Amino acid sequence: MPELAEVEFYRKVWDCGLKQKITAIQLHGEKRIFRGLNPAQLEKKLRGATLLDSRAHGKQMLFHFSGNAWLGIHLGMTGKLLANAPEFSPGKHDHLVLFQQKQTLVFYDPRQFGRIVFDESRDEPAWWKKLPPPLSSPAFSFPRTDAFLQSHRKAPIKSVLLLQDGFPGIGNWMADEILWQAKIYPHGACGNLDAAKRKMIFKKTRAVANAAMKTIGKDFSDPPKTWLFSHRWKRKSPCPRCAMPLKFSEIGGRTTCWCPACQKEKG
DNA sequence: CGAGATGTTCGGCT
């Protein structure tokens, strides 16, 4: 479920636990969520630690605790962060549960495509420092984006927008939104796009990301009604721009929603 | 009952 703005929203759900100690922990250490790490060590390190601050970057989140402890969380397809009452009793999909005096911080993920990582270091962990430039940063530039498109020129543009090394935080609905706003045919190889279209992709990526942050990222409110966003979920919807019935097809294994009139293969 | 779901990763192929 979560892309850039949803991730930012969920990160802030745990803000109610800032500056407070973890009094107890419950986790499902054998679950896929914890693949590749030692849950006992995480548990030992976080018990009694204080949540100091947090940040989000694309679809990644990082929570900083006292004792040089860093908890990384990816929400996968169905992950959520929740804040529940102190006496909360975890259900079967509540894979990491951090009890505090005033509330209980919960990572819930039924499908378990999400992931927990854990690091001990004074500074931010190395994997975090290596993340690509955020969409809102000056380092996310047109030349960089253009070079990225060039390096994937044989792949359909829809698939390329989903690659996190070039477009960190973009997910399925945002990719479709960008292409619909830019009036670009989603199946086309990105090497065939002219300079104006490539520039439009860059501009719309920033615009969609910024606007999503101000609505979904702020309070989970809907982005503008003029977007494809609110129309794409129900099948048989007309294009909000030209009223032509929207099309659905599969690109790179993902459902893609697009307008056959606005997003033509040629032109 | 089968299909599909707002994501990533791996392995095989070119």
Add this chain to the structure above:
DNA sequence: AAGCCGAACATCTC
């Protein structure tokens, strides 16, 4: 060799 593609992952809902 880099990059493209399909399958797999685990569970729930329509």
